[in-house]
Every structure is written in C-alpha cells, then in structure tokens.
Amino acid sequence: MKAITLSFLIVLAFYSFSNVQNKGLFEFREFQKAVNNQTRTRTGEPGARYWQNSSDYKLEARVDDSKNILSGKGSIVYHNNSPAALKDIHFRLYQDLYKRGTARSVPLPVEDLHDGTFIGSLKINGIQYMIDNKPVNQNQITIFCTDLCINLTDSIPTGSSAVIELSWNFTIPSSTEVMRHMGRYDDNFFLGQWYPQVAVYDDIRGWDDTPHLGLKEFYNDFSNFDVTVHAPDGYIVWATGECDNLNSVLDEKIIEKLNYALSHDSIVSIIAPEDHKRSIIKGNVWHFTADHVPDFAFAVAKNYLWKGTSIIADKQSGRRVLVDIVYPADSLQYSKSIVVARDALLWTSFEFPVIAFPYTHATSFFNGSRDGVSMEFPMIANDATRADHNLHTAIVAHELFHNYMPFDMGFNETLFGWMDEGWAEFLENRFKGDNYSIYEQRDLKQYVSTAGTLSDSPLITASAELSFTSFAFMYLVKPCIALMLLEELMGGETFLQAAKAFMNSWNGKHPSPYDFFYTFDRFAGGDINWFWKACYFDYGYADLGIKSVDKNKIIIERKGNIPVSIRLEMTYDDNTQEKIYRNLNVWKTGATEYPVKIKTRKNIQTIILGDKLIPDVDNSDNVYQR
Incomplete structure (x- = not known):
C-alpha cells in the first residue's frame, strides 16, 4: 500500500x-x-483577471530654438488597476541618458552631454517630493541612471488614482551624431522621450525599473495624452494624435489641401515649395490629443514640405487613414517615400496580417540626416535617409509596421526587444518580397557571420547578453529568421490565422513571449516545443550538409541545432533536373540525419543543398559533384 x-x-x-x-x-x-494569479494562461490568451495600469497626461511643452531647451509642465493622473497598493512609483527620465557621468551602452558625443533632466517641481497627491531639482526628503528619492524612484508618503491603493504635478526642462541633443532617437537636426526638431514618464507596473514583474542605457528600447503603458506644444515662431508641428486647433495655427488653404488628402486616394502636396512664398502659419500654440497610446512624440520644423494621401483601412466601416510624409525640400528621394508608405499600410490592412491599420494617421518625418538611426513612435516616425533607395524605402516601411508592434501590442521592448523588432523586420521583408529583400541582402549575410559565435545567445535571454555590436543580429536578424522558419513550419495560411489571433487577443495589452508561443501552439496542430526550444531557448545555429550519396538515397546531416527545411536541386547525367523539398518538421524528433530516397535509376551528376533564402553558416558541404 x-x-x-x-x-x-x-x-x-x-x-x-x-x-x-x-x-x-x-x-x-x-x-x-x-x-x-489568472492574469495569463497557457493558451496564449489574457487571463480572466488580467489587468494593467494607465495614465492620463496633460502636458505643455515649450521649444526654445535660441537656447536649445525644452521646458515642460503639466499633470499626470496615474490609475492603479493592480491588486496591490503601491508604496513607491517609478519615473523614466530618458534625457538623463545624456547626463554627464551616467552609465550608457552607446557612445555619445561630448557636446551633447549635459546636467540631465532638471525637475523644477514634482508633487504627488499634493505632497512635494522634489523642488529645484533636489529631493525634499533624500530618503524618499533614488535615481539610478534614467530611473527615478519615489518612496511614497501615502500608498496608492488598488483601484484608486494618484495626481502628479510636475515641471522640468532639459537641453536638446543637437550634435551631428547620427545615433540619436531624437533631438535637433539643423534648425528642426524631433522630440521623443521628452517628458518624465511613469514606468510600467505589470502583472509579471511589478515595476519595470530597468534604466534606459541607450541601446535597449522601451516598455510603456497605454495612456491618454492632452498635449500643448509652444513652437518657435514660423514652425509647424506634427505629432502623435490629432491636432484640434488647426484653424488657429495654419492657413486655410493648407487645411483645405489636408482635408482633401484625408478623403481621397490621390497624393496631395499639402505644403508645396510655392506655399512657403507666403505666410501659411497663423500661430505657434498647437494642441493635440491621443487616446490609448503608449507614447507621444512630436516634430517641429520650418520650411519643410508635406505630402499626404489616405487609404481605406477598413472597408466595412470605410475608415480612412492619412498617410503623410514631411521632409526637407532638398531631395526628391524623400517625396518618393509616400508611395511605399501608402502601399505598406494597404498591404498590412488587406494582405498580412489583414488587420486594419490601428491609428488615424501614419506620418514619416525625415529629419535630413544621412545614414542615421530611424526611430518609431505612435503615428509618427523619426526617419533618417539612406543613399541606397531600396534600403531607404524598406526602413520607412519597417518603422511604419511598428505601429502594430509594439504600439498596438505593448511588448516589453526593454526585456524582449526581439519581439517587436523581429515582427517589424519580418513584415518588412514579406512586404518588399522579390522587389528588394533586406533578408536576402543583409540578414542572411549577418546570420552566417554571427550565428553560434560569442555575439549570439538564446533569444529568450537576448536582453541580458545584448551589446552594441550584437544589437542588429539579436533584435532584427535572428528573430526575423525564426518567424520565417515558423511560417514555413506551420504553412502560410495557418501562420496567418495564428498571427491574427495573437494580435486580436493582445492589442492594447502587454503580451509576453509565452503569450506568443502558446497562441501559436493552438494553431500548430501538434507539439512544436522542439521548434521553440531550438529557435528561442537554446544556443545554436543552422547548418545542413550532404553527408553521403549513393544510388538510392542522400543522407542529409544536421550539424547545427536550428531546424531548417531540406531543399535539393539535382542534375542527372542526361541533364534533366529534379527538385526535392522536405519541411523542417523532419527534424522534430531530434534526429541529426535524414535520408532522402531517390526513386529514379538515373545517375546523379550534381546536387545542390539549400538555396539563397535558407540560413546555413557553412555551405562548404552543400554541393555534391560526381
């Protein structure tokens, strides 16, 4: 017994x-x-008790172009929907990345360094915590790099809100350094990460207190924004959300052209070169609102050109989306980008993932820098330009696709940046197709040189191992290839169904990697943990080789642990050819060899294993010659 x-x-x-x-x-x-705790499930869907916090931001920003300073003030109402009373609160002071002496993972020019974010005042529920950039009580304030933690005098109870009042300013980065997400570009500005932001408190980790060191990106709550921008005289403002006082700031003829673009498929020159020959700006105080978005950014420029068109993103409702570009007048390269931008959003809305573009507009702001970093924000992107036109347009599409991920789906980019970057890279390559493939031109080459080296690590822990040299590989190349392999494993239609289910379940929420894995599990038709382990959890690389050939079979050896499909192109002694394909699921048992049987009596002259789209770190044994 x-x-x-x-x-x-x-x-x-x-x-x-x-x-x-x-x-x-x-x-x-x-x-x-x-x-x-029933906030997550192992089916990939949000749990019955899923929750997330949010904020209502009411902010004013003033851009001083003579002193190169942004000054801000306003209030934040922070809503605690969690089951816990919050004894502390974390803010992100992103501009402290430029603070002298702070830790950072990217090189910054000396001329951009300053004293950090100056907090003029910070009150929470009427209690003063900082004044003149100094703590009222040193024991309640901790600053670690870009993370400001305040130990609260009174906790924020579950189901209640806290009112935060604050003022701040910082010096705007303005060097010619191209590795910037935001800043001044000649006489124009793109302002992202410009306000003290309440950090995310979620159901998995609690407070996200990871400081921003310049390389890893961001993790934001979905919040509401009411923002007033005081621009320098003669400047126009473009931003996240909608401007509701255009009649006070823009000439009526410009507004007429904008409204025409909002309601028509044709491309409209909203601001053409001849428009700058007259006064088209009536005021310098711009007011924007945006609801349920993870961030707010804006651009301030003068003498820029503006083109726009619109697409019907949802045929059932007839909802239109403005697609527009804002650019310097010195290059035709910019103006051609609007066609790519329009086609990219039509493609996502009706071909893949067949989900209507989630926002009212998608603005590509070209800052005029060459070969610099482009950076996505909700409804607006800060784009550099590339000398290679195909690469330039591919990156424009990539930044627009980020409106789906991480802005419609709130991924934790700080810990799992490969999730949103991998999806954006995947969408970009699927969209461009045979016309131009960054996957073929760049990603595969970098995979061959980096996979399985000391610059490689499992995706699930990629954030911990991330370095300046491995960023592109770990966040773009490797996860993009994993998604392409997953699509091949599942089949295009099943993969599409899983992607739509994932996006529909988690739009406006915070999906984790496991929510991704388990959602796709539901559609896979079988256990694919062997795939997840190889491509997301284990060290490894893709490498197949021809081990042996006889008259009846070819032995394919899997020397790397990443599963890839078998593609063989054989030429026989009578010059006829045959192609053989085996899905990558032939490796699901963990086998290291696979026999391909030959059903002909012809003599094989040559065999080529793989093709230009299959990753393989060593192709020296991919060709057999009799």
Missing part, C-alpha cells in the same frame, strides 16, 4: 511539474506566478 501511494505521489508530482513547465518548455517563474 505504501509503495502504491509513493508511486502515485511520484506520478502526480511529475505530472504537476510537466504541467507547470508545459511539457518541457521552460517558463520564467514570474510567468508561472501570473498563470497562478
């Missing part, structure tokens, strides 16, 4: 462990806790 009981307990314990680990797929303990 004791033996039976002990055996039963062992079986029960093993079953429980297997259930927790989802048949062997490793889970972080934080995710296991979230499942137990």
Whole structure:
C-alpha cells in the first residue's frame, strides 16, 4: 500500500511539474506566478483577471530654438488597476541618458552631454517630493541612471488614482551624431522621450525599473495624452494624435489641401515649395490629443514640405487613414517615400496580417540626416535617409509596421526587444518580397557571420547578453529568421490565422513571449516545443550538409541545432533536373540525419543543398559533384 501511494505521489508530482513547465518548455517563474494569479494562461490568451495600469497626461511643452531647451509642465493622473497598493512609483527620465557621468551602452558625443533632466517641481497627491531639482526628503528619492524612484508618503491603493504635478526642462541633443532617437537636426526638431514618464507596473514583474542605457528600447503603458506644444515662431508641428486647433495655427488653404488628402486616394502636396512664398502659419500654440497610446512624440520644423494621401483601412466601416510624409525640400528621394508608405499600410490592412491599420494617421518625418538611426513612435516616425533607395524605402516601411508592434501590442521592448523588432523586420521583408529583400541582402549575410559565435545567445535571454555590436543580429536578424522558419513550419495560411489571433487577443495589452508561443501552439496542430526550444531557448545555429550519396538515397546531416527545411536541386547525367523539398518538421524528433530516397535509376551528376533564402553558416558541404 505504501509503495502504491509513493508511486502515485511520484506520478502526480511529475505530472504537476510537466504541467507547470508545459511539457518541457521552460517558463520564467514570474510567468508561472501570473498563470497562478489568472492574469495569463497557457493558451496564449489574457487571463480572466488580467489587468494593467494607465495614465492620463496633460502636458505643455515649450521649444526654445535660441537656447536649445525644452521646458515642460503639466499633470499626470496615474490609475492603479493592480491588486496591490503601491508604496513607491517609478519615473523614466530618458534625457538623463545624456547626463554627464551616467552609465550608457552607446557612445555619445561630448557636446551633447549635459546636467540631465532638471525637475523644477514634482508633487504627488499634493505632497512635494522634489523642488529645484533636489529631493525634499533624500530618503524618499533614488535615481539610478534614467530611473527615478519615489518612496511614497501615502500608498496608492488598488483601484484608486494618484495626481502628479510636475515641471522640468532639459537641453536638446543637437550634435551631428547620427545615433540619436531624437533631438535637433539643423534648425528642426524631433522630440521623443521628452517628458518624465511613469514606468510600467505589470502583472509579471511589478515595476519595470530597468534604466534606459541607450541601446535597449522601451516598455510603456497605454495612456491618454492632452498635449500643448509652444513652437518657435514660423514652425509647424506634427505629432502623435490629432491636432484640434488647426484653424488657429495654419492657413486655410493648407487645411483645405489636408482635408482633401484625408478623403481621397490621390497624393496631395499639402505644403508645396510655392506655399512657403507666403505666410501659411497663423500661430505657434498647437494642441493635440491621443487616446490609448503608449507614447507621444512630436516634430517641429520650418520650411519643410508635406505630402499626404489616405487609404481605406477598413472597408466595412470605410475608415480612412492619412498617410503623410514631411521632409526637407532638398531631395526628391524623400517625396518618393509616400508611395511605399501608402502601399505598406494597404498591404498590412488587406494582405498580412489583414488587420486594419490601428491609428488615424501614419506620418514619416525625415529629419535630413544621412545614414542615421530611424526611430518609431505612435503615428509618427523619426526617419533618417539612406543613399541606397531600396534600403531607404524598406526602413520607412519597417518603422511604419511598428505601429502594430509594439504600439498596438505593448511588448516589453526593454526585456524582449526581439519581439517587436523581429515582427517589424519580418513584415518588412514579406512586404518588399522579390522587389528588394533586406533578408536576402543583409540578414542572411549577418546570420552566417554571427550565428553560434560569442555575439549570439538564446533569444529568450537576448536582453541580458545584448551589446552594441550584437544589437542588429539579436533584435532584427535572428528573430526575423525564426518567424520565417515558423511560417514555413506551420504553412502560410495557418501562420496567418495564428498571427491574427495573437494580435486580436493582445492589442492594447502587454503580451509576453509565452503569450506568443502558446497562441501559436493552438494553431500548430501538434507539439512544436522542439521548434521553440531550438529557435528561442537554446544556443545554436543552422547548418545542413550532404553527408553521403549513393544510388538510392542522400543522407542529409544536421550539424547545427536550428531546424531548417531540406531543399535539393539535382542534375542527372542526361541533364534533366529534379527538385526535392522536405519541411523542417523532419527534424522534430531530434534526429541529426535524414535520408532522402531517390526513386529514379538515373545517375546523379550534381546536387545542390539549400538555396539563397535558407540560413546555413557553412555551405562548404552543400554541393555534391560526381
């Protein structure tokens, strides 16, 4: 009887462990806790008790072009929807990246360094915590790089809100350094990460207190914004959200052309060169609102040109989306980008992932820098230009696709930046197709040189191993290739269904990697943990080779652990050819060899394994010659 009981307990314990680990797929303990708390599930859907916090921002920004300073003030109403009373609160002071002496993971020019964000005043529920950039009580304030933590005098109870009043200013980066997400570009400005932002408190980790060191990107709550921008005289403002006082700031003829673009498919020169020969700006105080977005950014420029068109993103409702570009007048390269931008959003709305573009407009602001960094924000992107036209247009599309991920789906880019960047890179390559493929031109080459080296690590822990030299590979190349392999494994239609389900379940929420894995599991038609482990959890690389050839079969050896499909092109002695394909699921058992049977009596002259789209770190054994 004791033996039976002990055996039963062992079986029960093993079953429980297997259930927790989802048949062997490793889970972080934080995710296991979230499942137990019913905020997450192992089906990939949000749990019955899922929650997230949010803020209502009412801010004013004043851009001083003579002193190169942004000054801001306003209020934030922070809503605590979590089940916990919050004893502290974290703010992100992104401009402290430029603070002298702070830690950072990217090189910055000396001329851009300053004293950091100056907090003139910070009150929470009427209690003063900072004044003149100094803590009222040193024991309540901790600043670590860009993270400002305040130990609250009074907790924020669950289900209640806190009113935050603050003022601040900082010096706007303005060097010719091209590795900037924002700043001054000649006489024009793009302002992102410009306000003290309440950090995310979520159901998995609690407060996201990870400082921004310049390389990893961002993780934001979905919030509402009411923003007033005081621009320098003669400047126009473009931003996240909608401007509701255009009649006070723009000439009526410009507004007429904008309204025409908003309602027609044709491309309209909203501001053409001849428009700058007359006064088209009536005021310098611009007011914008944006609801349920993860961030707010704006551009301020003078003498720029503006083109726009609109698409019907949702045929059922007839909802139109403005697609527009704002650019310097010195190059035709910019003006051609609007066609790519328009076609990209039509493609996502009706071809893949067949989800209507989620916002009212998509603005590409070209800052005039060459070969610099482009950076996405909701409804507006800060774009540099590339000398290569194809690369330039591909990056324009890439930044626009970020409106789906991470802006419609609030990924944690700080910990898992490969999620949104991988999807954007995947969409970009699927959209461009045979016309131009960054995957073929750049990603595969970098995969061959980097996969399996010291610059490579498992995607699930990529953030911990990220370096300046490995960023593009870990956040763009490797996850893009993993998604392309996943699509091939599942088949295009099934993959599309899974992608739509994932996006529909998690739009406006904070999906984790496991929500991605488990959603696709539902559609896979079988256990694909072997794929997740190889492509997301394990060290490894893709490498197939021809091990041996005889008259009846070809032995293909899997020397790397990343599963890829087998594609063979054979030429026989009578010069006829045959192609053989095996899906990458032939490796699901963990086998390191696969026999390809030959059904002809012809003599094989040559065999070529793989093609230009299949990753393979060593193709020296991919050709057989008799």
